[in-house]
Each structure stands twice: as structure tokens, then as C-alpha cells.
Amino acid sequence: QKEVEQNSGPLSVPEGAIASLNCTYSDRGSQSFFWYRQYSGKSPELIMSIYSNGDKEDGRFTAQLNKASQYVSLLIRDSQPSDSATYLCAEGDNTDKLIFGTGTRLQVFP
Amino acid sequence: DAGVTQSPTHLIKTRGQQVTLRCSPKSGHDTVSWYQQALGQGPQFIFQYYEEEERQRGNFPDRFSGHQFPNYSSELNVNALLLGDSALYLCASSSGGNSPLHFGNGTRLTVT
Numbered sequence: 001q002k003e004v005e006q007n008s009g010p011l012s013v014p015e016g017a018i019a020s021l022n023c024t025y026s027d028r029g030s031q032s033f034f035w036y037r038q039y040s041g042k043s044p045e046l047i048m049s050i051y052s053n054g055d056k057e058d059g060r061f062t063a064q065l066n067k068a069s070q071y072v073s074l075l076i077r078d079s080q081p082s083d084s085a086t087y088l089c090a091e092g093d094n095t096d097k098l099i100f101g102t103g104t105r106l107q108v109f110p
Numbered sequence: 111d112a113g114v115t116q117s118p119t120h121l122i123k124t125r126g127q128q129v130t131l132r133c134s135p136k137s138g139h140d141t142v143s144w145y146q147q148a149l150g151q152g153p154q155f156i157f158q159y160y161e162e163e164e165r166q167r168g169n170f171p172d173r174f175s176g177h178q179f180p181n182y183s184s185e186l187n188v189n190a191l192l193l194g195d196s197a198l199y200l201c202a203s204s205s206g207g208n209s210p211l212h213f214g215n216g217t218r219l220t221v222t
Contacts, residue, residue: 004152032208043200043213044153051208088152096141096204097166098211100152 002027006089006101013108019076021104023089026070032092033065033072038103039085047087048074079108112137114214116201122220123191131186131217135203141165142184143211144176145200153200159184160206188219196221 003026013019025033032051036044048063050056050072056063062075072091076083086105090098115134123129135142141160145153155168159178173189182203188195198218202211 008150034210036213043198043216046210046212049210090152092208094208095158095166096143096206096209096211097155097158098143098153098202099155100145102150102152 002030002091002099004089004091004099004101006087006104008102009105010107011104013079013106015079015081015108015110017079017108019079019083019106019108021074021076021087021089021106023072023074023101024070025072025089025091025099027091028067028070029093030091031094033063034090034092034098035061035063035072035074036088036090036100037083037085038088044088076106079106081108081110084108114139114201114203114212116199116214116217118217119215120218120220122222124222125191125193127191127221128187128189129191129219131188131199131201131219132183133185133201133203133214134183135201136212139203139205139212140182141204141206142178142182143202143204144184144186145202146170147198147200147216149197156186191221193221195219 050063086103143158144156157167
């Protein structure tokens with residue numbers, strides 16, 4: 001049974017700080033990893049996808065993948081109050097099926 | 111370019127009733143997946159449709175069934191509703207090959 005684990009939080013960071021969100025997964029064969037942001041009452045919105053070991057940067061967001069240690073992380077630089085949301089980590093196989101973690105709630109305070 | 115659209119947005123049903131939820135995928139996408147998200151949980155995979163066939167299924171009972179039409183749109187049917195079926199139902203579309211899923215706005219189902 002594939003599993004994705006995340007700390008449910010909340011993770012509280014001050015405005016302007018770096019928020020670090022972490023996720024571990026159980027299936028060594030997983031090929032793709034995704035971070036989704038979900039505002040309360042809304043649907044998940046894709047932020048980052050990562051397929052290879054190392055870092056991938058997009059604006060204020062950096063995803064990090066370490067397949068040997070089976071973890072994925074998301075760094076948010078210069079955190080803003082509008083970043084306050086639940087961040088879902090997901091792993092995928094090659095059939096477009098995703099396994100999601102329970103999500104980490106991030107709170108950015110002014 | 112329209113994204114994934116779902117209808118209705120909200121629905122209230124009584125235990126034992128049946129419900130049908132609808133989804134139109136993003137333009138260019140041929141694969142539709144359905145997820146159930148209970149409060150405080152991550153989305154749970156229900157099933158996936160490709161070429162009008164159920165390609166894979168998660169750990170959900172047979173009360174949950176679906177269909178995909180030639181235009182790639184899809185329906186999720188739930189029979190004999192239980193209180194525990196109350197959740198946000200999410201439709202996601204993709205174009206295959208490890209591509210990211212794009213979610214619709216969801217249907218909030220409340221079973222009383």
C-alpha cells in the first residue's frame with residue numbers, strides 16, 4: 001500500500017520568512033511528485049511537479065526531491081499571508097493516478 | 111481555454127438516495143479521474159477513465175460507479191448514499207504519461 005506522509009501542522013511562519021514543507025513516501029518506484037496548494041473550501045491547485053533528484057525552482061517556490069531518502073520538500077521564499085493554505089504532497093505512477101498526503105496547513109502571519 | 115468544470119457545486123441528499131456528479135475535462139485531456147476528499151484529509155482516488163473504460167479503481171465499494179462519454183466528459187454515480195459519503199468530490203483531468211492532474215472546483219455533497 002503506497003503511502004505519502006506529511007505533518008498536518010499548522011506550520012506558522014512570519015511574513016517574509018522561508019516556509020519549509022516536507023513529505024515522505026513509501027514506494028521507491030514512484031516516478032513523479034507534485035505539490036498542490038488548497039485554500040479552504042477550494043480545489044487543489046498545482047504548484048510544482050518534480051521528476052528527478054535535486055532542486056527545481058519556479059519563482060518563490062523550490063521543490064526538492066531525494067529518491068534515496070524518499071522525501072520531497074517544498075520551500076516558499078518571502079512567504080506572504082496569501083500563501084496561507086493547505087499544501088498537499090502527491091506521488092504518481094505512470095498512469096496519472098496520484099496518492100496524496102493529508103496535507104500541511106501553513107499560516108503566514110504579518 | 112476552459113479548465114475542468116464540474117456540476118453541481120453543492121448537493122444535499124438523504125441517506126439511501128442516489129446521486130450523479132458531472133465533469134468536463136480540460137481541453138486536450140483524455141483521462142478523467144475522480145477523488146473523494148473528506149474534511150481534513152487528502153483526496154482519495156476513486157477511479158479513472160480513459161477511452162470510455164474504467165482503467166483503474168481505488169478502494170471504494172461498488173456503490174460508486176462511473177462513465178466516460180466519447181467527448182471525454184464523465185459522470186460519477188453513488189448509490190445507496192451513506193452519511194459517510196459526505197465529502198468534496200473532485201474531478202481531475204490529464205493527458206497521460208505522468209502529466210500533472212488539473213482539478214475542477216469540486217462538488218460538495220452533504221448526506222443527511
